[in-house]
Amino acid sequence: MTAKFIGRSVPRLEDRPLLTGRGRFAADISFPGQWHMRIARSPVAHGKIRNVDVSKAKAVPGVYAVWTFADVAELPPIGFRLTGLVELEPYRQFVLARERVRYVGEPIAAIFASDPYIAEDAADLIELDAEHLPVTLSASEDPGFFEDNRSTEATVIRKGYGDVDAAFKAANSVLSLDLSIGRHSGVPLETRGVIARYDDKSDILEMYGAAKVPHWNRDTLARMLGRKTGGVQLFEGHVGGGFGIRGELYPEDVLACYAALKFRKAVKWIEDRREHLIAANHSRQQRHQIRAAIDVEGRILGIEDTFFHDNGAYMRTHAATVPDLAAAMLPGPYRVPAYRVTGHIRLTNKTPCGTYRAPGRYESTFVRERLMDAIAAKIGVAPLEIRRRNLIARQAMPYDLKLDTLGTRIIYDSGDYAKLVETAERKFGARDEIMQRRKKGEHVGIGSALFVEKSGLGPSDLVRISLDAAGEIEVVTGSASVGQGIETVVAQICADTLGVDYARVRVIHGQTDRIEQGGGAYASRVTVMTGEAARRAAEDLRNKALTAAAALMQTTADKLQIAEGTISAKSGAGPTMTLAALAKTYPLTGEGFFEYKHMVYPYGVHIAQVRVDARTGGVTVEKFSVAYDIGRAVNPMLIEGQIAGGVAQGVGGALFEDFVYDANGEPLSVTFADYLMPTAREVPEIGILITEDAPSPLNALGLKGAGEGGVNAAGAAIAAAIDDAIGIPGAVTELPVSPKRVKALILDGTIADRD
Amino acid sequence: MKPAPFTRYVPKTLDEALKILAEVAPHDGRVLAGGQSLVPIMAFRMARPAHLVDINEVAGLDALKVENGKLVIGARVRHAAFHKSVEKGALGALLATVVKHIAHYPIRMRGTFCGSLAHADPASEWCLTAATLDAELVAKSARGARVIPAREFFEGIMATALKDDELLAEARLPLLPAGTKFGFNEFSRRAGDFAMASSLAVYTLKDGKIAEARIGIGGAEPSPRRIPEAEAVVNGQAPSEAVFQAAAEAAADAIDPLEDHQTNAEYRRDLVRAVVSRALEGSL
Ligand SMILES: Cc1cc2nc3c(=O)[nH]c(=O)nc-3n(C[C@H](O)[C@H](O)[C@H](O)COP(=O)(O)OP(=O)(O)OC[C@H]3O[C@@H](n4cnc5c(N)ncnc54)[C@H](O)[C@@H]3O)c2cc1C
Numbered sequence A: 001m002t003a004k005f006i007g008r009s010v011p012r013l014e015d016r017p018l019l020t021g022r023g024r025f026a027a028d029i030s031f032p033g034q035w036h037m038r039i040a041r042s043p044v045a046h047g048k049i050r051n052v053d054v055s056k057a058k059a060v061p062g063v064y065a066v067w068t069f070a071d072v073a074e075l076p077p078i079g080f081r082l083t084g085l086v087e088l089e090p091y092r093q094f095v096l097a098r099e100r101v102r103y104v105g106e107p108i109a110a111i112f113a114s115d116p117y118i119a120e121d122a123a124d125l126i127e128l129d130a131e132h133l134p135v136t137l138s139a140s141e142d143p144g145f146f147e148d149n150r151s152t153e154a155t156v157i158r159k160g161y162g163d164v165d166a167a168f169k170a171a172n173s174v175l176s177l178d179l180s181i182g183r184h185s186g187v188p189l190e191t192r193g194v195i196a197r198y199d200d201k202s203d204i205l206e207m208y209g210a211a212k213v214p215h216w217n218r219d220t221l222a223r224m225l226g227r228k229t230g231g232v233q234l235f236e237g238h239v240g241g242g243f244g245i246r247g248e249l250y251p252e253d254v255l256a257c258y259a260a261l262k263f264r265k266a267v268k269w270i271e272d273r274r275e276h277l278i279a280a281n282h283s284r285q286q287r288h289q290i291r292a293a294i295d296v297e298g299r300i301l302g303i304e305d306t307f308f309h310d311n312g313a314y315m316r317t318h319a320a321t322v323p324d325l326a327a328a329m330l331p332g333p334y335r336v337p338a339y340r341v342t343g344h345i346r347l348t349n350k351t352p353c354g355t356y357r358a359p360g361r362y363e364s365t366f367v368r369e370r371l372m373d374a375i376a377a378k379i380g381v382a383p384l385e386i387r388r389r390n391l392i393a394r395q396a397m398p399y400d401l402k403l404d405t406l407g408t409r410i411i412y413d414s415g416d417y418a419k420l421v422e423t424a425e426r427k428f429g430a431r432d433e434i435m436q437r438r439k440k441g442e443h444v445g446i447g448s449a450l451f452v453e454k455s456g457l458g459p460s461d462l463v464r465i466s467l468d469a470a471g472e473i474e475v476v477t478g479s480a481s482v483g484q485g486i487e488t489v490v491a492q493i494c495a496d497t498l499g500v501d502y503a504r505v506r507v508i509h510g511q512t513d514r515i516e517q518g519g520g521a522y523a524s525r526v527t528v529m530t531g532e533a534a535r536r537a538a539e540d541l542r543n544k545a546l547t548a549a550a551a552l553m554q555t556t557a558d559k560l561q562i563a564e565g566t567i568s569a570k571s572g573a574g575p576t577m578t579l580a581a582l583a584k585t586y587p588l589t590g591e592g593f594f595e596y597k598h599m600v601y602p603y604g605v606h607i608a609q610v611r612v613d614a615r616t617g618g619v620t621v622e623k624f625s626v627a628y629d630i631g632r633a634v635n636p637m638l639i640e641g642q643i644a645g646g647v648a649q650g651v652g653g654a655l656f657e658d659f660v661y662d663a664n665g666e667p668l669s670v671t672f673a674d675y676l677m678p679t680a681r682e683v684p685e686i687g688i689l690i691t692e693d694a695p696s697p698l699n700a701l702g703l704k705g706a707g708e709g710g711v712n713a714a715g716a717a718i719a720a721a722i723d724d725a726i727g728i729p730g731a732v733t734e735l736p737v738s739p740k741r742v743k744a745l746i747l748d749g750t751i752a753d754r755d
Numbered sequence B: 001m002k003p004a005p006f007t008r009y010v011p012k013t014l015d016e017a018l019k020i021l022a023e024v025a026p027h028d029g030r031v032l033a034g035g036q037s038l039v040p041i042m043a044f045r046m047a048r049p050a051h052l053v054d055i056n057e058v059a060g061l062d063a064l065k066v067e068n069g070k071l072v073i074g075a076r077v078r079h080a081a082f083h084k085s086v087e088k089g090a091l092g093a094l095l096a097t098v099v100k101h102i103a104h105y106p107i108r109m110r111g112t113f114c115g116s117l118a119h120a121d122p123a124s125e126w127c128l129t130a131a132t133l134d135a136e137l138v139a140k141s142a143r144g145a146r147v148i149p150a151r152e153f154f155e156g157i158m159a160t161a162l163k164d165d166e167l168l169a170e171a172r173l174p175l176l177p178a179g180t181k182f183g184f185n186e187f188s189r190r191a192g193d194f195a196m197a198s199s200l201a202v203y204t205l206k207d208g209k210i211a212e213a214r215i216g217i218g219g220a221e222p223s224p225r226r227i228p229e230a231e232a233v234v235n236g237q238a239p240s241e242a243v244f245q246a247a248a249e250a251a252a253d254a255i256d257p258l259e260d261h262q263t264n265a266e267y268r269r270d271l272v273r274a275v276v277s278r279a280l281e282g283s284l
Helices: A017-019 A087-090 A116-124 A163-170 A214-225 A251-265 A274-277 A321-329 A361-379 A381-389 A417-428 A432-441 A486-498 A526-553 A579-585 A636-656 A715-728 A739-747 B014-027 B039-041 B091-099 B113-119 B125-132 B229-235 B241-254 B265-282
Strands: A037-040 A047-053 A063-067 A107-113 A127-130 A145-149 A153-161 A173-181 A192-198 A204-208 A232-235 A267-270 A286-294 A299-309 A341-344 A399-405 A406-414 A444-453 A459-465 A475-476 A507-508 A560-563 A566-567 A588-595 A603-612 A619-629 A685-691 B007-009 B027-032 B051-054 B065-067 B070-074 B136-141 B142-148 B154-156 B167-174 B181-186 B199-208 B209-218
Touching: A037 A116, A037 A251, A037 A274, A047 A107, A047 A417, A063 A116, A063 A251, A087 A153, A107 A116, A107 A251, A145 A715, A153 A321, A163 A286, A163 A299, A173 A361, A173 A417, A204 A214, A204 A251, A204 A341, A204 B142, A214 A232, A251 A267, A286 A361, A286 A566, A299 A361, A321 A341, A321 A361, A321 A399, A361 A381, A361 A444, A361 A715, A381 B136, A417 A444, A417 A603, A417 A685, A432 A603, A444 A715, A444 B051, A459 A486, A459 A526, A459 A579, A475 A486, A475 A526, A486 A507, A486 A526, A507 B142, A526 A560, A526 A566, A526 A579, A526 A588, A566 A579, A636 A685, A636 A715, A715 A739, B014 B027, B014 B051, B014 B070, B014 B136, B014 B167, B027 B125, B051 B113, B070 B113, B091 B125, B091 B167, B091 B181, B091 B199, B113 B125, B113 B167, B125 B167, B125 B199, B125 B209, B181 B265, B199 B265, B209 B229, B209 B241, B209 B265, B229 B265, B241 B265
Parallel strands: A037 A267, A204 A232, A299 A341, A475 A507, A619 A685, B007 B051, B027 B051
Antiparallel strands: A037 A107, A047 A127, A063 A107, A153 A341, A173 A286, A192 A204, A192 A267, A286 A299, A399 A406, A444 A603, A459 A475, A459 A588, A560 A566, A603 A619, B065 B070, B070 B167, B136 B142, B136 B167, B181 B199, B199 B209
């Protein structure tokens, strides 16, 4: 295979419709005579439902139907997609509140009306009569009650290896930190949406607006609605961002589908932004109490971590995924001879949680890297030096972490961490300018953080490919596109494998009626899993084409080659034949299946430079740099895009984004005026270095994923940079860091109030 | 986030507008200007006006002119009109400095100067400007017209002296004498957000000494206002860092700070200290 497209930043095949205003997102889809659904939501954070009065809503002209729990009582709660521990099952969410409401925003009724305005008018008239119950708002305080005799502590996860007690006994010193990460989440530009329709002709329930995991959602919907798998089909259109939260199966999806079946009407629901901020998955909120045993030189002997994971009111599709990943990925790129972690998964009266880009890792990287900074301060060496002393060596690869997550054993497949740290420091870590500016009285600082990412989650992906008589290639995947560029990447891989132009390859994704299975788009898995399956499919087609052509050309397949869509002899002599011509007489198809139970592990370094305004506590991120080893870069431009987007979200989580609740559990961050997303003005210049030092040995191209490396260590690096700027090691213990907090740190600390 | 039902009227003349307003005001009727505050709160159904008197086509309300030593700003004049100096003196330069801090470009293309005053957000830059410069606000209704001085106009968070049937037809700002110095500063979490504290400082120099100082503070109290304690500190003094710091201290002491989940009283005073000293430093 000659790499003609792989490794090049070729333009995205996806861009044309998007840039010419022909994008088709969920809200763009309509069917004649459709009904509009509106969800009435609980205004009470915790209460026993006495009555949901829908009489006034039903009387509004244009309202066709109103449902409360009794109308959907036959539907089971929504199940778990990942890390579904049985003990979590009692905490699943029903599609409409049953007996109790547990967060402000919980669906209590569904209204179906002739237009969305009327539906919203009617929703306003629904009255919840509930006996107020005490609210639980912190996961680290004593648990409350989920229901009678059921604690809000859903379960406790424990992981570890080695003799932790012995490590602490042998320690030269022990450090303890108490660290918290705030509640924030992915906020895609496109809110959620579903258009469900029952087709009498084929007896198929169709759902449009699918994203991320259409096949899993199809299978689950079919089970919940008592239909055969083939009796439900999901269709993905353009998707305006995913980030983990979009595309999971939510109550609203099930309600719209159920209504389409019951009423035999197309039912459309488009989430508004206020709903999105209280109803779609939140994420991240954790508090860690971590201790480390170290030797004289700051080498880690053992780590013990106890953390509290605030999962909001219910366990949704991700079940224990986020805390499990936090626990399992915490050791990161360091040698930790003994490790013990206890994660309390607790429910609170807030919006339920799920995964958000780098789930569990943004959190545990913050914790681990704060710890590394504390060790550096304790020993009195530079932050990067202490990290170097603890890094896992290249020679130790593959490195068995002796921990499991997502049903797989964590074995770092490849990596040269020290080399990347050195390169990153050389390229991005210069301090001269900072020292100059400090002399002038400015409070500027640099912070670095290291991480190991995970990517390419299996278990498998299937891809089919065919070439038609016009020479056009169609690749059918069970993957999904959340905007990341899967069409382009898969086309590049197929094009090089086959010897054709990537622009002739059309990649299908997110259509459950086109292929029977698909893993979808999450966990930075698509380029690795779908990419390798596509390569195998293309190879299969190529072999078949060469065999068929060899017979026609009276030679053997091994003497032939394909370049630019034309088959010719490697020797250059003799006749040639185009693939298109061959396809006229011979069906050119291929299939590729890739199954792998281990993930692949890219890694990176984040370096942040911040300026702190000592008078106001304001923090400006001046520069942010990321060095990332991707194994093999299929399309560097797309990787840079992934990293830059991740950095922006990381800056948000570090400084701005925070779902705040008042003492009664009333959400305060329900608009973009209160939930502060960083804008172009807050996102700094981003330096990106992509390296290919450690290709994965686990797939043919050496691929690793790129989706989450931009966000993973951003909170940690910014925290360290703020410490450095204000000259108080260990000052930042909590994300997001608000200016009020920074100002308080400055006043408590030692730095002069001047600038 | 679809607004509750309402009826919209689009009068072409001021008389017509005032007549409709008089009719609908007792029945949840309101003025619609740029819509940059009203439309979002209607989308959240935090406001449910039953009638909107849209003034965007009313003739004559787009005046922006100097008359009798005052800049007259009609009710249809948008924030963006001030991107360039609207008059050659210090006032034009001051307004061009302040306007950059209001929201974002698209919002400035639509939102109006008078709408900001009528809306009376405590952090509004125009409210601070009007209070600091002692603007005159001209309220008109079917009953007649009256002129309200800025210090009587702002009555609290989103509360003004305007009656329900009154239209803020124009705002008048005094032109500033030649040689007037000014400085503006605000602090917000993100560029374009409403300020958590802001300050506008305006003064002249007589024999090297500060005279006729006006030091206004916005975003820190329910309404923006001048802080006489801070003005007294600088009047008669030569500008210096020490004088500015002293004025900032005086302002921080003088205010009765708003508190919310982002700020407590102590932090709000810190911010006031910072914005006042920076506004004054910026005047040099
Ligand atoms: C994202 C965002 C950020 C913003 N940031 C800022 C900021 O940093 N600083 C800032 O100052 N503003 C900010 N704004 C608000 C913006 O400046 C508005 O334009 C302004 O507050 C109101 O002016 P308007 O013409 O849009 O009024 P409208 O929204 O039309 O009306 C606002 C209120 O005033 C009343 N009203 C309007 N005009 C009159 C009149 N002539 N007579 C009587 N009543 C009247 C209306 O009835 C309504 O109650 C922001 C807005 C947005 C959406």
